[in-house]
Amino acid sequence: MFKTATEAADWIQGARYKGQKNGLENMRALLTALGNPQNQFRSVHIAGTNGKGSTAAYTESILRQAGYRTGMYTSPYLITYNERVQVMGKPIPDADLISLTSRIRQVTETLLEKNVFPTTFELGTALAFAYFAQQQVDFAVIEVGIGGRLDSTNVILPEISLVAAIGLDHTKILGDTVEAIAREKAGIFKPGVPCVVQDQQDSILQVFRETARERGCPLTIAPMPEILEESAYGTKFRLNGVDYETGLCGRHQLKNASLAICAMKELGVDQTAIRAGIARAKWPCRLEWVNGVLIDGAHNPQGARALRDYLESCFPGEKITLVTGMMRDKQMEACAAILAPLCKKVICTAVEESRAASPEELAEVYAREGAAVQAVAGVGNALEQAMAEDGIRVFAGSLYIAGAVRELLAGSECF
Secondary structure: OOOOHHHHHHHHHHHHHOOOOEOEHHHHHHHHHOOOHHHHOEEEEEEOOEOHHHHHHHHHHHHHHOOOOEEEEOOOOOOOHHHHEEEOOEEOOHHHHHHHHHHHHHHHHHHHOOOOOOOHHHHHHHHHHHHHHHOOOOEEEEEOOOOOOOOOOOOOOOOEEEEOEOOOOOHHHHOOOHHHHHHHHHHHOOOOOOEEEEOOOHHHHHHHHHHHHHHOOOEEEEOOOEEEEEEOOEEEEEEOOEEEEEOOOOOHHHHHHHHHHHHHHHOOOOHHHHHHHHHHOOOOOOOEEEOOEEEOOOOOHHHHHHHHHHHHHHOOOOOEEEEEOOEOOOOHHHHHHHHHHHOOEEEEOOOOOOOEOOHHHHHHHHHHOOOOEEEOOOHHHHHHHHHOOOOEEEEEOOHHHHHHHHHHHHOOOOO
16 A cells, blocks of 8 residues: 555556556456456547647547536646546546555556566556546546557547547657558547547548548548637637637647547537537646746647747747757757747756756757757756746746746646
């Protein structure tokens, strides 16, 4: 029995050095030992390179507005592990995290004797499913971790499957072309289960069409909405003759909203609930303004381009100071090439994470792009340096950085 939520979360995350991925067999064995909690609620399954978290937030908000008791499983977290597993928009309480993880540990120790070694993500997914079953949710919105076909979440039989934007990320695992990555994401398609995908380049859509045809899945391509009114703090738009408003910033969010809207219409959710859910959706650290500072989790070229487009559209000619920290396994050079030309100054820092690039390492990348660069140890020190600058102050490059800055600015209460 764990004594604290921190101990429980540390045990789950510690498995990353011990667990062994074995397709979906470990996950199925773990869930069977727990009584198959994933079969006790309806679900929506969401994959994608970028936008799947925002799509999950829109979808959960709509379902809640429709009167359903909702669960949501996403990753990574910003401040506390509890954030990854939510019911009705609230993170799992410490007491439930402790009790359920203790139970999962007991089950895992039995599985270890049979040479089944669950991974960190498998343990976290099992926790989410067990909590949703315990809380008797009507619908759980489940975000894929990496890929789709072999992702730990791909043991569910959802009511509908969604795929957001596809880009190059996790290429060593998923493949080095967007078509190969799309094929892995389409691995969540189930025979007869409706699928809705975001409109994107033809070669990606062709992969989705082929997979849907092979598996007998009705396929819908969510169109790009018409922008009615755009500001730095939200957008009004029209989709299929209906007007909506969202407080999630950036034009890329309209595609995510369209994906959620089309999926919920496919499930027969009331239009009033859909409009209210889109308007009330929240998703921290995604083009979010906190105490006059813009925070964004952009960590790959696709996310960096969305951030650049937002800044160029809403703040043309403004002086921009970027505070950034990135994981070494991400595409630092590509992100720097996209963002550096916008910035009068770039402050490079790092969080305490083994994969993080050092401030000096990242500063060299931005210097090669011609940016005025400063390397600063510690996120708090970087925030202090940025607040001394005028103009627009932006924090981006990793959700770890975004979460750390949000906590410094707004405290630990994220939701």
